[in-house]
Amino acid sequence: MSQEPANPSSHAQSHVHSPRPATARRSPALSGRARVPGDKSISHRSLMFGGLASGETRITGLLEGEDVINTGRAMAAMGATIARKGDEWIVQGTGNGCLLEPQAPLDFGNAGTGCRLTMGLAGVYAMRSTFIGDASLTKRPMGRVLDPLRQMGVQVESQPGDRLPVTLTGPRTAAPITYRLPMASAQVKSAVLLAGLNTPGITTVIEPVATRDHTEKMLTGFGAKLDVTIDTDGARRISIEGQGDLRGQIIAVPGDPSSAAFPLVAALIVPGSDIIIENVLMNDTRTGLITTLIEMGGDITLINRRNAGGEDVADLHVKASELTGVEVPAARAPSMIDEYPALAVAASFAKGETRMTGLDELRVKESDRLAAVARGLEANGVDCTEGHDWLTVRGRPDGKGIGGGTVATHLDHRIAMSFLVMGLAAENPVTVDDATMIATSFPEFMGLMAALGAVIEG
Numbered sequence: 001m002s003q004e005p006a007n008p009s010s011h012a013q014s015h016v017h018s019p020r021p022a023t024a025r026r027s028p029a030l031s032g033r034a035r036v037p038g039d040k041s042i043s044h045r046s047l048m049f050g051g052l053a054s055g056e057t058r059i060t061g062l063l064e065g066e067d068v069i070n071t072g073r074a075m076a077a078m079g080a081t082i083a084r085k086g087d088e089w090i091v092q093g094t095g096n097g098c099l100l101e102p103q104a105p106l107d108f109g110n111a112g113t114g115c116r117l118t119m120g121l122a123g124v125y126a127m128r129s130t131f132i133g134d135a136s137l138t139k140r141p142m143g144r145v146l147d148p149l150r151q152m153g154v155q156v157e158s159q160p161g162d163r164l165p166v167t168l169t170g171p172r173t174a175a176p177i178t179y180r181l182p183m184a185s186a187q188v189k190s191a192v193l194l195a196g197l198n199t200p201g202i203t204t205v206i207e208p209v210a211t212r213d214h215t216e217k218m219l220t221g222f223g224a225k226l227d228v229t230i231d232t233d234g235a236r237r238i239s240i241e242g243q244g245d246l247r248g249q250i251i252a253v254p255g256d257p258s259s260a261a262f263p264l265v266a267a268l269i270v271p272g273s274d275i276i277i278e279n280v281l282m283n284d285t286r287t288g289l290i291t292t293l294i295e296m297g298g299d300i301t302l303i304n305r306r307n308a309g310g311e312d313v314a315d316l317h318v319k320a321s322e323l324t325g326v327e328v329p330a331a332r333a334p335s336m337i338d339e340y341p342a343l344a345v346a347a348s349f350a351k352g353e354t355r356m357t358g359l360d361e362l363r364v365k366e367s368d369r370l371a372a373v374a375r376g377l378e379a380n381g382v383d384c385t386e387g388h389d390w391l392t393v394r395g396r397p398d399g400k401g402i403g404g405g406t407v408a409t410h411l412d413h414r415i416a417m418s419f420l421v422m423g424l425a426a427e428n429p430v431t432v433d434d435a436t437m438i439a440t441s442f443p444e445f446m447g448l449m450a451a452l453g454a455v456i457e458g
């Protein structure tokens with residue numbers, strides 16, 4: 001991929017990991033404008049769907065984080081040509097149904113999205129494909145994707161508990177299924193829909209709780225015949241017709257609201273701050289954190305709202321605010337699932353208690369995020385209680401007594417960034433044991449935060 005030729009065998013990484021700590025200190029008011037990198041979900045899908053579609057896909061604003069680069073390498077290993085030219089990524093796809101058998105294991109590093117979606121995409125092909133990843137990804141459950149693939153006729157070799165490494169052997173012809181999601185997961189929904197692309201007939205996913213809809217929107221843009229209806233019980237029924245043509249597209253990836261979460265919370269809690277975060281995706285399935293922070297009293301104004309490439313985007317004008325604890329409803333979890341660590345940090349500086357429920361999926365992210373957040377808060381003197389699927393945080397608006405701890409990040413980029421943000425407003429510095437994983441989703445984090453005035457060493 002990139003400027004180098006696609007040599008799949010060179011892609012297997014050893015995952016030798018050298019942790020690099022970082023420390024954030026109480027900072028002066030943050031100011032200025034920031035542009036966060038492209039949305040990770042849309043970036044993965046741009047390379048996948050572009051790599052599959054016939055003809056050329058041109059992508060601007062792609063997130064060049066390690067997670068997305070690994071997805072590009074996987075697509076290159078299955079026949080796509082992917083190169084960066086100036087500001088654009090140019091993808092020549094294989095054509096739907098024409099992926100090639102990868103000659104080496106596909107290494108997804110830290111990325112659940114890349115791994116699980118590609119299992120769906122490639123698993124139903126009559127070929128063998130092997131999936132590997134780093135220590136974090138190797139601990140994560142893959143059965144949620146492997147179970148529906150088994151129903152479609154895919155043979156699975158996996159480690160106990162359906163963990164990586166996984167080898168998939170697809171049937172001569174996959175069987176279409178109707179699959180009701182047992183958990184709120186856009187990755188599982190997407191994996192089944194992508195498997196449906198190379199399956200004759202109609203594959204259907206029933207989604208009782210709506211999750212991010214990038215797969216549906218983008219596949220429709222690429223020319224897939226996809227239909228969404230609402231069942232009488234309110235569930236979304238998404239049907240895709242297999243073996244149709246997909247054609248290359250021009251894609252402008254908007255800024256990632258999950259990355260915007262960090263400067264956003266930082267500006268709210270560092271006294272006197274006033275910043276603008278430009279070009280942030282405002283898709284309703286992704287804006288739960290902004291809704292919650294506004295309910296907490298956060299001074300966040302959406303300016304310059306516009307539609308870009310089929311998605312709503314806006315600039316966020318954020319000013320330091322006195323926050324008050326709120327009850328965050330469980331129903332909101334899918335629209336802010338990656339943002340709970342950042343919200344917990346905001347709650348640490350809010351008056352009163354913030355109660356977050358419906359957090360069971362946090363247990364199976366890049367780390368057990370519920371435990372990692374609770375331990376990080378405790379290490380920094382924040383009063384919190386962890387339940388099996390809930391968390392309460394009792395804040396200190398002045399930041400007094402907060403900080404002074406070292407946080408175990410467990411190879412989780414969002415834990416690292418969240419606690420560095422905490423250190424910017426806490427009385428005492430906050431250290432994270434490892435900042436290297438930030439490069440998986442937000443390689444520019446340190447520079448972007450420093451440009452706003454944040455004091456982070458490491």
Ligand code: S3P
Nearest residue numbers: 041113184185186187188337338
């Ligand atoms: C994603 C879905 C979510 C999210 C992840 C990206 C996607 O995972 O946490 O960061 O792009 O589909 P789940 O499907 O496991 O909730």
